[in-house]
Amino acid sequence: MVTQYGIKYAVNLITTHFGDLVAKVCECLLRKGPLNLQAIVRFTELTSSQVKNSLLVLIQHNCVQAFVLEQPGDHGDGAKLNTQYITLFNNIIHRWRFPKFLTIVSQKLDKQCVELLEALLLHGRLTLKQMSDRAKSGQNEGDDAILDAVREAFIKLRNAHFIERCPASEPVLTKPTEEEASARKRGPKSAKILEEKETLEQRVLEAAAPPEALRFLIVTQTECAADGGKDESNSSGMAPGEKRKRDALESETECGTTDDQVVLWRANFEEFIRRLRHKACIENVRAHLDDGAIIVLGAMLEATRGAEKKVKTENSVPLSLNSIYEEVIKSEEGRNITFDRVRASLVQLSCPPFVKAVNESYSIDFKKIIELAQNEEVESIVLKRYGRDAYRMFRLLLNSGRLLETDKIADTTFVEKKDTPKILYKLWKDDYLHMEYQLVMNFGIVLVIQEKGGKKAVYYKLQLTGVRQSQFLLWKVNKNTLQEHVLDEMFHAALNLSLRVAHELEQEKELLNIPQDKRVNRLRKVRLLLESSHMKLDDAIMLFHDF
Amino acid sequence: MSRLQGPNSLKRKRPGSTSDSLTEHERTVHDVIQGKQDMGISQRDMKREINLPDNLVTKCLKSLLAKNLIKEVKNIQSRGRKHFISVEFEPSNEITGGAWYVEGSLDTEYINVLKEQCWRKIYGLKVATLEGVTDAIKRSNVSQIELSKQQVEEIVKALVLDNEVMEVKSSGTGEFASIPVGKVCYKCIGKRGYGGEPKFGAMASIPCGVCPQISHCTPDGIISPKTCVYYKKWLDF
Numbered sequence: 001m002v003t004q005y006g007i008k009y010a011v012n013l014i015t016t017h018f019g020d021l022v023a024k025v026c027e028c029l030l031r032k033g034p035l036n037l038q039a040i041v042r043f044t045e046l047t048s049s050q051v052k053n054s055l056l057v058l059i060q061h062n063c064v065q066a067f068v069l070e071q072p073g074d075h076g077d078g079a080k081l082n083t084q085y086i087t088l089f090n091n092i093i094h095r096w097r098f099p100k101f102l103t104i105v106s107q108k109l110d111k112q113c114v115e116l117l118e119a120l121l122l123h124g125r126l127t128l129k130q131m132s133d134r135a136k137s138g139q140n141e142g143d144d145a146i147l148d149a150v151r152e153a154f155i156k157l158r159n160a161h162f163i164e165r166c167p168a169s170e171p172v173l174t175k176p177t178e179e180e181a182s183a184r185k186r187g188p189k190s191a192k193i194l195e196e197k198e199t200l201e202q203r204v205l206e207a208a209a210p211p212e213a214l215r216f217l218i219v220t221q222t223e224c225a226a227d228g229g230k231d232e233s234n235s236s237g238m239a240p241g242e243k244r245k246r247d248a249l250e251s252e253t254e255c256g257t258t259d260d261q262v263v264l265w266r267a268n269f270e271e272f273i274r275r276l277r278h279k280a281c282i283e284n285v286r287a288h289l290d291d292g293a294i295i296v297l298g299a300m301l302e303a304t305r306g307a308e309k310k311v312k313t314e315n316s317v318p319l320s321l322n323s324i325y326e327e328v329i330k331s332e333e334g335r336n337i338t339f340d341r342v343r344a345s346l347v348q349l350s351c352p353p354f355v356k357a358v359n360e361s362y363s364i365d366f367k368k369i370i371e372l373a374q375n376e377e378v379e380s381i382v383l384k385r386y387g388r389d390a391y392r393m394f395r396l397l398l399n400s401g402r403l404l405e406t407d408k409i410a411d412t413t414f415v416e417k418k419d420t421p422k423i424l425y426k427l428w429k430d431d432y433l434h435m436e437y438q439l440v441m442n443f444g445i446v447l448v449i450q451e452k453g454g455k456k457a458v459y460y461k462l463q464l465t466g467v468r469q470s471q472f473l474l475w476k477v478n479k480n481t482l483q484e485h486v487l488d489e490m491f492h493a494a495l496n497l498s499l500r501v502a503h504e505l506e507q508e509k510e511l512l513n514i515p516q517d518k519r520v521n522r523l524r525k526v527r528l529l530l531e532s533s534h535m536k537l538d539d540a541i542m543l544f545h546d547f
Numbered sequence: 548m549s550r551l552q553g554p555n556s557l558k559r560k561r562p563g564s565t566s567d568s569l570t571e572h573e574r575t576v577h578d579v580i581q582g583k584q585d586m587g588i589s590q591r592d593m594k595r596e597i598n599l600p601d602n603l604v605t606k607c608l609k610s611l612l613a614k615n616l617i618k619e620v621k622n623i624q625s626r627g628r629k630h631f632i633s634v635e636f637e638p639s640n641e642i643t644g645g646a647w648y649v650e651g652s653l654d655t656e657y658i659n660v661l662k663e664q665c666w667r668k669i670y671g672l673k674v675a676t677l678e679g680v681t682d683a684i685k686r687s688n689v690s691q692i693e694l695s696k697q698q699v700e701e702i703v704k705a706l707v708l709d710n711e712v713m714e715v716k717s718s719g720t721g722e723f724a725s726i727p728v729g730k731v732c733y734k735c736i737g738k739r740g741y742g743g744e745p746k747f748g749a750m751a752s753i754p755c756g757v758c759p760q761i762s763h764c765t766p767d768g769i770i771s772p773k774t775c776v777y778y779k780k781w782l783d784f
Binding site for chain 1: 623624644645647652653655658701704705708709710713715716718720721736744745746747748749750751752753755756757759761762764766771772773775778781782784
């Protein structure tokens with residue numbers, strides 16, 4: 001779901017990290033969807049080399065993926081190949097989350113691993129050789145010791161799936177399916193286009209992803225070193241990813257062999273988002289249940305994480321009571337928990353159903369936990385923005401999931417009948433509710449006897465019988481549109497926070513009449529508040545966008 | 548159907564039903580009001596239904612009130628307007644608003660007292676069925692009027708909407724051991740006491756999350772994060 005403010009938020013981030021030129025190319029791709037080089041040049045009115053370089057930066061940082069769309073030739077002269085570029089919106093937004101990713105690694109692994117991941121996040125993509133070179137340049141120790149340390153950290157990160165091999169540079173995609181082709185014809189404003197883009201993005205990502213067997217595979221060190229050297233001699237200070245992509249862009253034949261042998265690595269965002277999702281689940285359940293239940297839930301997450309195929313998994317794989325207990329006692333805080341207590345915690349967890357129990361095996365209901373957290377987030381916005389009466393009404397409509405009439409809402413929520421429509425109207429005006437208008441007229445069935453040409457016809461007719469009409473207003477929460485609306489507002493708010501930080505920094509330079517220590521102190525507090533609010537808001541964005 | 552009768556049927560006289568001392572106009576007005584049974588009719592609607600001059604209708608109403616044949620009631624839908632009903636009827640719930648209304652206004656004070664009492668009973672019972680709460684309320688005499696199970700249900704449902712209480716189905720084990728499996732019961736929400744605010748989410752904790760002008764706010768507009776008054780107040784260190 002890429003909303004209008006989602007795009008603005010992403011463009012703001014790219015501007016801050018890579019400047020206006022790159023941001024212009026990125027915005028063009030975000031707004032127009034996948035394009036080839038010529039089209040980007042035409043739309044952005046930049047020079048071809050400016051666009052090329054911007055694309056290389058975006059590819060290096062995993063924000064854009066190139067792909068080749070195979071299109072049938074016009075006159076039956078075989079397929080034409082056309083390289084296109086697609087933005088990976090999620091990967092752009094993930095850039096805000098780098099501190100969170102680093103925190104995860106610092107909690108699970110050692111300092112070396114954190115440093116290595118930091119380097120990967122900073123450079124986007126690196127070969128093992130470059131990771132070693134980078135470490136060597138910053139340290140005075142013996143080369144071998146550094147190489148060993150880097151390699152060890154690298155293996156640890158790889159084993160935890162925190163890093164992965166980079167996807168293929170230009171996967172070939174066969175022509176779009178008929179459904180997609182028809183969606184494209186419907187014009188740019190059609191909502192289908194958005195869906196099409198998503199499916200296309202998914203197809204590109206799938207085509208580019210290395211096979212699961214290769215994704216975390218490490219090639220031998222000698223191979224790597226040899227290839228790395230070759231690369232270095234050619235690139236003269238250019239990052240290898242850039243070099244590789246540039247080569248790929250300019251000439252397909254020149255260094256085909258290098259492409260095969262240099263293995264680039266990057267941070268595995270999927271694994272980080274999965275961990276953050278699990279963390280969010282624990283935090284949300286913690287608000288409802290005691291520590292024992294949290295330990296059990298944590299153990300279940302730990303035991304089933306490896307089996308998750310995608311981030312948005314709805315249910316974990318089922319676990320037996322024994323295997324849950326086995327996992328619980330692995331942790332320090334779980335060691336003093338008895339078998340019976342685990343059983344009791346599972347009963348607690350199944351009401352409300354955070355964990356589903358079927359035939360003595362238990363599975364985490366991620367969908368329910370996330371849905372509950374999303375509801376709580378929106379409800380608290382409604383409470384703070386529109387007050388307690390509106391909060392009750394909103395919760396009624398959210399939980400009932402169907403159209404309810406104004407008076408019924410007033411009765412159930414104990415709100416004055418004359419105030420109810422006003423509150424509902426406010427919520428509707430701000431896109432939190434859906435409204436329908438119903439006019440009820442009095443109809444009756446009338447017996448009609450007609451005689452035409454000596455033939456009698458008897459029939460019943462529906463006819464307006466009374467003069468009174470009743471008007472009803474019906475209300476409901478439309479979850480899909482609500483989610484999109486809330487997410488857009490969140491992107492907007494996040495953009496505002498980041499713009500305000502920039503504004504504060506800019507202003508600080510101008511306020512020279514205030515004593516410096518006072519200024520610095522204020523700026524520190526302001527930044528702390530804005531940035532911590534931004535990170536918390538990002539958690540909420542993930543709740544609606546990534547989980 | 549009584550609410551929907553056309554004007555013709557209402558003009559029929561009902562011999563013996565009203566006092567002979569009524570004038571013809573008074574009788575017409577009284578018949579209209581009586582025809583509306585427990586719903587009654589507002590003065591404005593009556594003027595529309597009867598083809599009589601306004602001042603005459605007002606005069607008739609005054610006289611009928613004086614003769615104790617009709618009474619004035621408060622209609623919750625439009626409290627400002629005069630609403631009349633024949634003396635032999637009690638106004639319907641649609642007019643009075645039902646048990647929770649007094650003199651046409653919602654009795655919020657009484658409702659709030661009941662809400663808190665119900666919450667305390669549920670809290671005391673840990674897990675309570677509706678019957679359990681009704682019994683506990685009955686025994687404690689918190690309400691001078693005896694509350695029906697349905698009324699208690701309305702209060703408890705409002706507590707659910709307030710996010711003070713949650714509705715769960717009994718699993719028959721643990722804390723639900725005494726309650727049949729599948730029966731709907733109520734539990735107090737986790738860790739906060741009655742009336743406490745729920746934890747505000749990330750969005751609700753920042754100015755933009757509760758900003759009434761968010762739809763007018765743009766990066767370089769008149770309302771923008773740079774010029775925002777709410778931000779200024781928030782960041783006033």
